[in-house]
Amino acid sequence: MLWGVAHLAAERRKTGLALMAAYVLMLAGVLTVFTAFSVNLLSLAVQPRWLSVLTAALVAIALIWTGVIVWSFLLVRPARSDAVGRFLTTTLTIALCALVLAPTAYATRLAYLSRDVVNTLFRPGSTAPVMAQDPWNGADRVNFLLLGGDSAPGRPGVRTDSMTVASVDVESGATTLFGLPRNLQQVRMPDGPARARFPWGFTGAGPGTPGLLNEVFQFAEDHPDMVPGAEKGKRGPTLIKQTIGEILGIDVDYYAMVDMKGFAEIIDAMGGVQVTIKEPIVYGRHREGMLAAGTRKLSGEEALWYGRSRTDSDDYVRMGRQKCLLNAVAKQADPMTVLNSFERLAAATKRAISTDLPQDLLPAVVNLADKVKDAKMRSLSFVPPLISTADPDWHLIRGKVAEALDDRPSTKTAAHTPSPSPDAPINLDSACG
Incomplete structure (x- = not known):
């Protein structure tokens, strides 16, 4: 599990020292990311582009690590005559490869699910540079x-x-x-078509809708003229946001x-x-x-x-x-x-x-x-x-x-x-x- 040890044992000192240095740098980088930048890491987890980058980096590290394990095995494996030694070291090598690849596969699965959730629930935006400076x-x-x-x-x-x-x-x-x-009644509607239709407060549309606040969302979905230009599925959210903003006096x-x-x-x-x-x-x-x-x-x-x-x-x-x-x-x-x-x-x-x-x-x-x-x-x-x-x-x-x-x-x-x-x-x- 420590890169370069097998190479030093096989008297390949330059390669062994280079692998050790790479190993230390990799561990230092991973520890830095998961400690000093842990909050930023959570932020990256909700950005599909960065999720793809992190996934690719994890897969690359896992494949390189697996390659080093196999390479090390080939350098120091017992002679063919030592059947027991070959079996034990081969089993250990397979286990070490699995120990590296299994968490990577799990992390890749989490990244895929996270990207799917983000793309399903949240609408794409186009103002990333401005948002990064002052998101609010x-x-x-x-x-x-x-x-x-x-x-x-x-x-x-x-x-x-x-x-x-x-x-x-x-x-x-x-x-x-x-x-x-x-059950809030006579709800003040926002300026525009909604207030024009209900100038004295929301009253619904008959016995089936007695005019309570909890009906505004669906009423907008059923009456496109209440929120002109909004497509189905967005009329309700738009009007209920405007209506509650009007009630509370905030945006x-x-x-x-x-x-x-x-x-x-x-x-x-x-x-x-x-x-x-x-x-x-x-x-x-x-x-x-x-x-x-x-x-x-x-x-x-x-x-x-x-x-x-x-x-x-x-x-x-x-x-x-x-x-x-x-x-x-x-x-x-x-x-x-x-x-x-x-x-x-x-x-x-x-x-x-x-x-x-x-x-x-x-x-x-x-x-x-x-x-x-x-x-x-x-x-x-x-x-x-x-x-x-x-x-x-x-x-x-x-x-x-x-x-x-x-x-x-x-x-x-x-x-x-x-x-x-x-x-x-x-x-x-x-x-x-």
Whole structure:
């Protein structure tokens, strides 16, 4: 396994020393990449072009290493008369070659899956040089709309029953989650065809659509005139981003929507998620069981019911649990967890997630996510008694958003957080246990 030793034993000193030097340089280069540039390495893992380069480099190193092993064997193998020695050294050589080639094959497989996920989920971009200098175009914050989509038999289309805007400070990673209830009524529409059609707020299109916020996404998909020029599949995301931006008084930059059933698959691929359950929660559509109070690791299906159950509670309690679940996933999805279950995660992600994030922005998002994991995450939900869902006070909502974003928390989690007032952002690290 040390290049050049066999050559020195065979009195090929120049070749042996050259191979040793190459070996030391290679190890130094690999260690440098995986230590000093580990964060940049994660960024490269979401860029298809660099994935191809890294894959080619790994394959080249593995083939050269295998060649050195075989070459060394040929130089020092026992004589033909030593059958036992030949057998043992041949077996050892094959094992050493396998030890080098197997991890390379696995890494190549991961690179292929990663490239496939990136190309499937994220649209290509064309502004890489500009993005590399300032990916956020001078903005202090970037706002991501996180949607939970739910479809049901006998009900066409998708309802966005979970709607949260994550506003992230690009310097510190400190994040404030703004939660909007699905049953918000008389929703103010953005300027343009949408407001022209609903000048006094969104009212839907008849008994089948009573005019709730969770219907806006599918309504746009079904009515192309609401978002002129947008193709099918993009009308819903465009209008819901503009509508929620209008409600909160901020620009919503990007969205990501997770199908509820696919969310359970993602949790299972992670090996479960640990949460603190404050009160027992009914489990299953027919009350098959109970999620007992306490800190425990939930399976995908259990996590889905933790986030969705309204039995013995209401929409607003459920919204709080959903944010706790988002916080837990964000904190627990560490690189080793992702790597160990990468293939299952990749398959579940392609089925469950849709987004408008461009590929060029992914390295910056990876770096930002690393900051978010070590920063405070707070939550402000616009639910009763702060906001009446039947007659919302839009000025109050915008004012509370502005106050929350002006009050920037420290990047470190406090040891103790005083109980907040009902209309103040809640520190999720403390509130979720």
